[in-house]
Amino acid sequence: MSDAASIVDLDETDADGRRQAAEVLYEAFRALGNRTWPSVAAAEKEVSDCLQPPRLCRALVLNGRVVAWGGLRPMYGTVTWELHPLVVHPDAQGRGLGGRLLTDLEHRARQRGATGILLGSDDQTGSTSLSAVDFSTTPVGDAIAVIASIPGRPPHPWRFYASHGYRIVGVIPDANGPGEPDILMWKGLGGG
Ligand SMILES: CC(C)(COP(=O)(O)OP(=O)(O)OC[C@H]1O[C@@H](n2cnc3c(N)ncnc32)[C@H](O)[C@@H]1OP(=O)(O)O)[C@@H](O)C(=O)NCCC(=O)NCCS
Structure with a gap:
């Protein structure tokens, strides 16, 4: 994996970041033939939804672009959190980025007191x-x-x-x- 990769909080005020995350979500599911998010606009709504506190959103940025992101939300109080979604752009899959992001999200969940993650x-x-x-x-x-x-x-x-x-x-x-x-x-x- 490139050294240029970093994992950051996805910022509600960062319109470019939100748009890039929406494109990743749209493309990742489109590649699977899954039309849950039939347009980038629909995916943008999902990104915004995932950014509502106390939900967590982490983005993996590679060479200045969001290429993967994942969200966590309380499910059973703050004991068990739901992972939703976890997506890596099709062009960046299979290079360990999804695994790295998942490890980061688990770390964040632990910091919030979670003892389990469900998806x-x-x-x-x-x-x-x-x-x-x-x-x-x-x-x-x-x-x-x-x-x-x-x-x-x-x-x-x-x-x-x-x-x-x-x-x-x-x-x-x-x-x-x-x-x-x-x-x-x-x-x-x-x-x-
Ligand atoms: C599933 C996903 C998040 C994995 O991220 P990734 O960066 O491609 O995965 P990694 O490179 O970290 O790990 C790949 C490993 O998982 C395995 N794997 C199993 N199923 C896989 C799948 N559907 N996609 C990718 N890798 C898969 C690979 O064989 C590989 O194992 P290896 O390292 O032993 O060869 C990503 O492929 C993705 O966004 N897929 C489309 C959307 C999706 O299905 N999201 C999950 C919804 S619950």
Whole structure:
């Protein structure tokens, strides 16, 4: 990774930074075929939402541009925080930047007194075996135990999070529609 990379608070008053963060969010999900943020303007609204206190927003700046960012928000009081979102621009993925940002966010969460981080990672592209599970007949634990990637589909980030110590703790079946579950992952921060 370039020495020019730094991680900073995303600043509500920094219009350029907010715009760049919105572009990263838009491009990262567009590359996955995910239209949750169908325009940069929609992504800008999300960035602004993530900047509302007490939420935290950290941006990874490389050569003067935001290329990745992540947000944290209290979920169960300030004990468990939700990671939402975590995005790296497609041109900058696979170079360790997402992992570096995640470590920084965990550090910030600990500073705020968090003992755990939860995230929901949707599978809206049939990228994991969970998208084919009928949860009305299959116990969630059984399905989680044998989760597998579907070859040829856009990669789902559960392996990325697992490599950083996150465990699958649940699934919301059909969260986004039939066969489109939300995969819940959690990491305890105690003692870290
Ligand atoms: C997921 C994401 C944040 C990871 O950031 P990154 O900078 O690409 O990841 P890193 O370079 O730090 O780590 C890559 C490692 O994770 C693994 N990995 C697993 N799934 C992955 C995925 N979907 N994307 C990227 N890496 C993935 C890689 O194989 C690699 O492992 P290795 O180092 O052993 O080879 C980033 O790819 C991204 O923004 N993806 C699109 C948006 C997204 O899915 N966000 C998460 C929503 S919950």
